[in-house]
Amino acid sequence: MRSFNLLLVFTFLTLSGYSVAASKLTFETETLQRQLMPDSRITYHLGSRAKPANNLLLILQGSDCRSSLTNHSIKEVLPKVRLDADVLLIEKWGLTPETNECPQTYIDNDSPSQRVNDARQVLEHLNETKSYQSVYVLGGSEGAVIAVMLREAFPGISATIAFNGGGNSFQNDIEHNIKASTPAEVRASVLAEFHEFAKQIKTSNEPFSVNSSQHGYKWWKEMLTLEQTKVIERGKTPLLIIQSRQDASVDPEQTQVMIENLSSTENVDYQYFEELNHGLRKENGDSIDDSALAAMRGWFQKH
Helix, strand or coil: CCCCCCCCCCCCCCCCCCCCCCCCCEEEEEEEECCCCCCCEEEEEEEECCCCCCEEEEEECCCCCCCHHHCHHHHHHHHHHCCCEEEEEECCCCCCCCCCCCCHHHHHHCCHHHHHHHHHHHHHHHHHHCCCCEEEEEEECHHHHHHHHHHHHCCCCCEEEEECCCCCCHHHHHHHHHHHHCCHHHHHHHHHHHHHHHHHHHHCCCCCCCCECCECHHHHHHHHHCCHHHHHHHCCCCEEEEEECCCCCCCHHHHHHHHHHCCCCCCEEEEEECCCCCCCCCCCCCCCCHHHHHHHHHHHHCC
16 A cells, blocks of 8 residues: 655644743653563653652653654653643653664554553552652643543543644544645645545554554554544543644644533633644744643643
C-alpha cells in the first residue's frame, strides 16, 4: 500500500516568553519494566524543585517523535501552570534524549493505548513510592487525547486539562488539516488519498506495514477508530477542555459539536479562545498567549 505522507502538525507547542517565579526543576531519569514485557522498559523523568512537593503534574507530549526531555516547552514552560508540583515526563516507546532519527521500534509499538498503559503503570509506581497528595495531568494535541484516555483509566487523577485535542473523530480532524494546509489545486486528490488510506486501516482485520507521518499501523488504527466523546463521558474526575478557534490542525467546530453531544457535562468544563491557534498563540505571536496560561493555571488552582 502506498504510504500516506501527510505531515501531521500535531506536534507539541513551543512556548516561550512567559515568566513566573519558581525554583528550577531538576530532572532525574528512571526506568520501569513494562508489565508482562520482561525485555521492555518504560523511561520516565521526574522533575523536582528545591522545596519538596506534595503534588505531581504529568505533562503529555504530542505526536512528535522526539524525547520529551529535549522539548523546551514541556521541560521549562508548561510546568509553570502548577508551581507547587513535581513534574513527570514519560517517554514514548523507544525514545531517549539521544534519539536523532525516529526508531523502528517506535513506529512498531507506539499507540495511544500503549501510552496510557505506560502512564498508568508509572503513576501507580509513584503512588507507592512518593505518596503524592494530588496528581494533575496536562496534554496538548495528541497529548490531549492521551490525557482524556488516562482520566478514564486512572481514577487517582485530581484534575486534567486537554487543549486542542480535536473532536470526536480523528479522521475529521485530519481532513480539516488537509483543507487548511493543502494548496487548492491538489486538495481533492490529497483528500481522496487519505480517505482510501483511512478506509484500509479501519477495515483491516490484520496489521500490515505502515509508516506514515512517523506512525505505524497500531497508532493509526487506534486513532482512526477512537470515539473521543465516549472516552470523555466515561471519565469521572474534573476535566477542562480548551479549544482555539483559529486551529488549523483540528476542527474547532467539531470540538464544539462534541461538547454539545456529551450525555453529561458533570465535571467537564470547556473554554474557547476565539483569537488563538493550535499553539495557543495569537496571529503573528511567538509565544503562548498569557490568557491561555492564566486560564490553565487558574483552573488547576481550583482543584
